[in-house]
Amino acid sequence: EPEVTQTPSHQVTQMGQEVILRCVPISNHLYFYWYRQILGQKVEFLVSFYNNEISEKSEIFDDQFSVERPDGSNFTLKIRSTKLEDSAMYFCASSGDRGRDDSNQPQHFGDGTRLSIL
């Protein structure tokens, strides 16, 4: 069964540094998402991406965050200047087979990148 893959599995970064988290969504999916899960807390939506642009973003997704689909397969999340409170598990998800309405389709999640800010 096709999977969403995320790299790296664990990223340790100094506060103030830029970090890029990478995701390869399922190949025929059209909708892409980033979520995060701070340790012990709920999964929170960050941003959704469709047709090469952001379709929705949460208040967490401020100017320090950006997303990009640089080629036909990768979907990246960049944090420009990391803060201690950015430490979390970041999950990429994808959904929406070509030609199908996405709203009733489950999102498929990667195993996440654990981001630790020192």
Added chain:
Amino acid sequence: AQSVAQPEDQVNVAEGNPLTVKCTYSVSGNPYLFWYVQYPNRGLQFLLKYITGDNLVKGSYGFEAEFNKSQTSFHLKKPSALVSDSALYFCAVRDYARGNTPLVFGKGTRLSVIA
């Protein structure tokens, strides 16, 4: 605004006994409801969904969930629990009327199945 409540942080059940993990939701329109499971150091795995139709939906690994519109609930159930079912379970909702929107998750319920 959409929201999901999972009132129990932890559910303990003996192996072979039935299990229930509770979920209630709030949306302005009609809900699309989902259950996901998370094993240690893994992402969220889709278990089942309710979109429309039969209120009892069946999913992976013998799990099922019952949609109750009057009680705005979508409780996850399994007739006979296995030790391997021990994991973190998340209920999620999206509002049908709003189309392609992000999932809103509950805070999760940790299920421990004891041999």
